[in-house]
Amino acid sequence: MIDVRIRCFSGQSETLDVEWKSEAKSSLLAGHSGAGKTLLLRAICGLARPDEGRIAVAGQVVFDGPAGVNLPPERRACALIPSEPCLAAGLSVRQHLSLAAIEGGRVERARQAEAMISEADLRDIASEDAAALPPGLQLRVAAARALVARPRLLLIDEPLRGFTPALLGEVRGAIDAAVNGHGVPVAVCARGPEAGLDLAQEVVLLDRGRLARQGAGATWLDDPANDAVVRWLDRHAVVDAEILGLDPSRRSSLLLCQPDADFRFEAAAPYFPGLLKGARIRVAIRRDRVHAGRGAGLACHLEEAREGPVSVRLRFTNGLAAEITRREWEPFRHNKVWNVEIPPEAVRLLR
Amino acid sequence: MLMDWPSWWLSAQTAALSALLAFPLAFALGWSMTFDRRFALPVRLAALLPGPVLLAAWLTGAFGWMLAAAMLVSVAALAREASIRIAAVPAPWLESVRTLGAPAWRAAWPSVRSGLFAAAGWVAGRVFLEALAGLLLRGRGQ
Structure with missing residues (x-):
């Protein structure tokens, strides 16, 4: 047409x-x-x-x-x-x-x-x-x-x-x-x-x-x-990563995120076909799928919290970001350190 | 002299006819003045025409020359009014109607119509008074 x-x-x-x-x-x-x-x-x-x-x-x-x-x-x-x-x-x-x-x-x-x-x-x-x-x-x-x-x-x-x-x-x-x-x-x-x-x-x-x-x-x-x-969606954090391991049978991989920075961390991710161990990639992590609170997970220092009418966007010093509801935010609003959990399905490869 | 009915009648005819005939010409000319710069020079040259035609009208006193002079004056005045009004038509409105397949002039017409009619009335009145004054003065001079 x-x-x-x-x-x-x-x-x-x-x-x-x-x-x-x-x-x-x-x-x-x-x-x-x-x-x-x-x-x-x-x-x-x-x-x-x-x-x-x-x-x-x-x-x-x-x-x-x-x-x-x-x-x-x-x-x-x-x-x-x-x-x-x-x-x-x-x-x-x-x-x-x-x-x-x-x-x-x-x-x-x-x-x-x-x-x-x-x-x-x-x-x-x-x-x-x-x-x-x-x-x-x-x-x-x-x-x-x-x-x-x-x-x-x-x-x-x-x-x-x-x-x-x-x-x-x-x-x-x-x-x-x-x-x-x-x-x-x-x-x-x-x-x-x-x-x-x-x-x-x-x-x-x-x-x-x-x-x-x-x-x-x-x-x-x-x-x-x-x-x-x-950039257009403005719903993801973008992170540089190195592939530490690939497991085709479990359809999963292990990434070392921010490998060149002091605050590098490991994260599980889906399997990336066609890529080899040690490859440098960029991944997008969907903010609203990331869990942030007092539970288990990676300890992250809060850099900025942007409060919206329904949700609060958290940005951490290691480049990660999360989006939580205001109800989840209120009890921990004075926290400087948050425990962040990244589900593998929140991680996607950028080309 | 004010009861010189032939002069009144001739002036009224000149005014009415010139306004009527000049109207579509002036709209087309105003359109090209607004959107088409190619007509700038011919329009400027045409603006010089009323002088000799007015002189001929004055010398001969013939209705044909009077009408020609009135036409030129009317077209010039109305075209100016038209170009000002067409230029004031909001561009988004004009452009969106053009994309509908309507001819561009038809898109602009509803927005400039009432102003142009008022301008035509004003021009006709002016032509009438000028023609009447010219005829009365010319009659008095002879």
Whole structure:
């Protein structure tokens, strides 16, 4: 459905170099600010011109640098809901939808708009000023307006202030309406993982203008695979390690973590096929799987505790990290030394 | 002299016709002034045209020349208004509507419509008064 291979430059530096092929019905384009998500969306829908490459959507080439093809946005049928408000003040919801209905005469366009008003459950607010609606409803109107135009692809950029739970609900509704109601694939941009790794069929992570990982996001927490995913998820501690032992029969291995530091420690880990004893590796240890308290385990000196509304993140001087509930935190909040236990399943190899 | 009905009627016709004919031209010109720098030089050259045409209108007193002069003045004034209003249309709004397949001018039109109608009324009034004053003065001079 989407076949993108583009490069964009800003002066001498490269800002985007992405090769993204996808047959998924819904994709989450993820990455921190400046990763190139919005530029990629704008290049796909024709609002930004890549310096090199080729873009095809649903089998149609909309941009091909060497061949000189560059369809204008209105001929690409890739509807964009931008990050900033995109509804005009003074126009009602009905007027917005009528404006987007582009097929047929005036009567047919009005009929299409009315049908979409019913479908998107906008009848009660059809006559209201669209720009004065709450953000969630604005997003619903923008999505309905996009679907009236019968696009080949719907692109949703993350609002400047991020996705609130209400907005996320509307995004899920928009994805469902587009994919299941109209057969239109959707790509949604999101900075952080708060949008949910299950928001779309696949997650496409951009990091510093490059595609860092693409695939079903459900497994990413358990297996982040590379540094870019670890940085984006912000749920793991990354530790250098040396393999002390490998046991294929028990599917386990023994690691010497932080081998070059004074605070080196041993940890059990899953078996790493293809690696030999003595190999230097980097592993990600999932914070919320690490047990920290007064029980058995490795004695670790607390360096920093960051209290959140539900949980507390602990960072230790040896590079380990843990995440515990506030209830677990309260009795030991003045502890300087914690006993940390690392279950093998919390350790994953980074490539 | 103020009851010179032919002058009033001719001025009103000139104002109404020029506003009516100039409106779509001015919108198109305002659009190209805003988004297409290639038209900058032709637009600047066209701005010099009202002078000789106004002179011809004054010398001949013919309705055709009057209308041509009024058209030029109306197009220039309305195009300026249009370009200002089109430039003020929020970019995200305009861009998002363009990606829906709607022509760009159609996306901008609802946002600039009321302001342009008001500007057209103002231009028509100005053309009417200028034409009337010109005709009355010319009649008095002769």
